[in-house]
Amino acid sequence: MTLRHRLSALALALSAFAPAAAGAGHHCRDVDHLSGTYTVCTFDPALEAMRIYGVPDGSREPATYGALRDRLRDDREALLFGMNAGMYHPDYSPVGLLVENGKERSPLNRADGRGNFFLKPNGVFFVGRGAAGVMETGAFAAARPEATYATQSGPMLVIDGAIHPRFLPQGDSLNIRNGVGILPDGRVAFAISRRPVRFHDFATLFRDHLGCRNALYLDGSISSLYAPEVRRNDRLAQMGTVVAVVGTLPY
Template sequence: MPRFFNILLFILPFSFTPDNHDCPFPESNRLVHDTTFVDHIGEITFTYNGQQYDAIVVNPSVSDISLHWLSNDQTPYKSIQVLRDVLLEKKKDILMITNGGMFMKNNIPVGLFISSGRELRPLDTATDQPGNFYMQPNGVFYLDNTGAHVSTTADYLKRSGKHNKIVHATQSGPMLISNGVINGKFNPASVNRNLRSGVGILPNGNVVFIISKEAQTAFYDFAAIFKARFGCKDALYLDGAISKMYLKKGRPDELNGDFGAIIAVTAR
């Protein structure tokens, strides 16, 4: 079945050549609201297979991506607004804040959580538990001094003692794409549709965060977006129905939530 794709940029327009099976909507449907888009950097709103998505593409060499869970008094931030207020007090220019993975009772992250070089939660290597987190393969989004990475949990376990010190990390699942291949457990014909959020690594090392606008996205379609539209070889699912994303321009009022790990992107 053909997949129709229309992209609405809230950045600078760029030349885009769709796959042969896609049919783009007329150029008049492309709405441009600012001129900050350079080499796929910044906020993007687009439609894929009839559903609308918001995204932000970030260059980790010029923007800071950080993981947050506990405040100075060792209580969870929980909401986007609480973390945003703390970052604003520090005079940070906030580009994005979103929930960064699944969590247990009392907002405790499930699996690995590293913030500012401190491992606060260990890697979870279980493979036989229920729930999306344990759908295999699951994975880790992490940052070290070479950049941002997404890998399967198994690969992270092999590499963790070999690469540079990890500064920030969060574990989640399932992997949407691994080594360029969409997760084989996803069914293109699935009727299991929900709100989806995730993170992927572009070929140039940039990072894309994507969230659906409605609870109408299947896992397969969500993974296909990262691969077909952003060229990601590795992408990780962050969460579903509860997901929120604050974007400086496109979603400035999305400030609530009740989360464990939270990801922030700030300008340097």
């Protein structure tokens, strides 16, 4: 292949990673639901590499999208999508289960406590062998599905088609929120609100608008998104756990 042809091929490959105009992404779109607007990004775990990363062992620094991009680039990989994916302690270690590349880095947490993580039922988002799921913590513990990647968070938003029993339609707790649900065809839907919303409205987005029978809350005040195709890069976000969709960089 001539140098000219190699450069043309490289330019074509790089164009796959170029950001599209806002609202025109292949995976991401804006959705209006009740009183809020949400960015919803959907991916097929059978076709796209979906992973969950915690902070490196021994590190007391938060995870950031920039650091994860650099880490992936060393392996000739590209970060195509990212979202914060679970609650963490002050040292950025996960509050609950974290499975990364088949290794359990933090165990399942079934304890009682205060805060959103312990607003039971809470649950687990997991990925393994071309499929993904969201399960309530007790059901996950009983079934122990194969999970190459997993993160535990809470509360559950939708449990087997039912809205979490503690959510009130007129609740006054408003926050930017993000979460994950499984669509009827097995694809994974990630959503983040554009402005503060109540838990109940966020849960009905997954159940009534997206058709998810199970969905999990990932967090609130630290909610963030990395989605170049819609020109979204919350570069100041500091996280304990990140869910990522990864592609291969062209040579």
